[in-house]
Amino acid sequence: EIVLTQSPGTLSLSPGERATLSCRASQSVISSYLAWYQQKPGQAPRLLIYGASSRATGIPDRFSGSGSGTDFTLTISRLEPEDFAVYYCQQYGSSPPLTFGGGTKVEIK
Amino acid sequence: QVQLQESGPGLVKPSETLSLTCAVSGYSISSGYYWGWIRQPPGKGLEWIGSIYHSGSTYYNPSLKSRVTISVDTSKNQFSLKLSSVTAADTAVYYCARGGVGATPFDYWGQGTLVTVSS
Numbered sequence: 284e285i286v287l288t289q290s291p292g293t294l295s296l297s298p299g300e301r302a303t304l305s306c307r308a309s310q311s312v313i314s315s316y317l318a319w320y321q322q323k324p325g326q327a328p329r330l331l332i333y334g335a336s337s338r339a340t341g342i343p344d345r346f347s348g349s350g351s352g353t354d355f356t357l358t359i360s361r362l363e364p365e366d367f368a369v370y371y372c373q374q375y376g377s378s379p380p381l382t383f384g385g386g387t388k389v390e391i392k
Numbered sequence: 393q394v395q396l397q398e399s400g401p402g403l404v405k406p407s408e409t410l411s412l413t414c415a416v417s418g419y420s421i422s423s424g425y426y427w428g429w430i431r432q433p434p435g436k437g438l439e440w441i442g443s444i445y446h447s448g449s450t451y452y453n454p455s456l457k458s459r460v461t462i463s464v465d466t467s468k469n470q471f472s473l474k475l476s477s478v479t480a481a482d483t484a485v486y487y488c489a490r491g492g493v494g495a496t497p498f499d500y501w502g503q504g505t506l507v508t509v510s511s
Contacts, residue, residue, distance in 0.1 A: 314495065318497035326503075328487075328501060333496075373438075379440075379451040379453075379493055380451075380453050
């Protein structure tokens with residue numbers, strides 16, 4: 284099973300600032316099958332990034348993903364008020380079990 | 393637009409079986425993709441439970457495998473979850489979603505349903 288470790292646990296930033304979230308895997312993620320999701324209170328997760336760096340439909344270009352192997356990053360170039368939420372990474376390689384990281388909360392400073 | 397909707401009892405007694413159904417609209421399950429269940433205990437992170445293909449092929453989380461059954465009804469365009477011998481630790485919001493297995497992310501999600509295990 285691939286364990287995903289997200290850091291930091293909480294990120295305190297102001298609107299307009301840049302957010303950098305990390306996701307580290309315990310072993311290499313096959314074919315960069317790594318996704319990022321955003322979750323707001325009381326809502327289901329929303330797919331932001333798949334394939335480590337491809338934006339899902341309708342996702343603003345201030346969200347970008349990068350990385351390969353065991354180290355992945357989600358960057359929000361300029362935080363908008365609606366971006367304050369919890370972010371999860373997830374690996375979906377061809378061999379289950381599928382696993383999620385523990386999440387990073389981006390809160391208003 | 394693909395839409396998923398979970399339904400089922402919101403309260404289940406300890407040792408009983410939790411049963412949920414996910415109705416899919418806007419896309420035929422028979423057209424492809426795996427369809428999965430994910431849960432989230434209150435205030436905690438996401439846990440994949442298992443996934444099914446329209447053919448009936450299933451994958452389960454090893455940590456839950458002995459208690460989980462996922463089935464599909466293509467005629468009704470829905471799939472279901474059964475989790476047996478539940479305890480308070482199974483209290484969570486349960487989501488259904490499209491994708492997961494087969495190198496596809498979870499791209500469409502239901503809104504989730506809270507299931508509480510309590511006597």
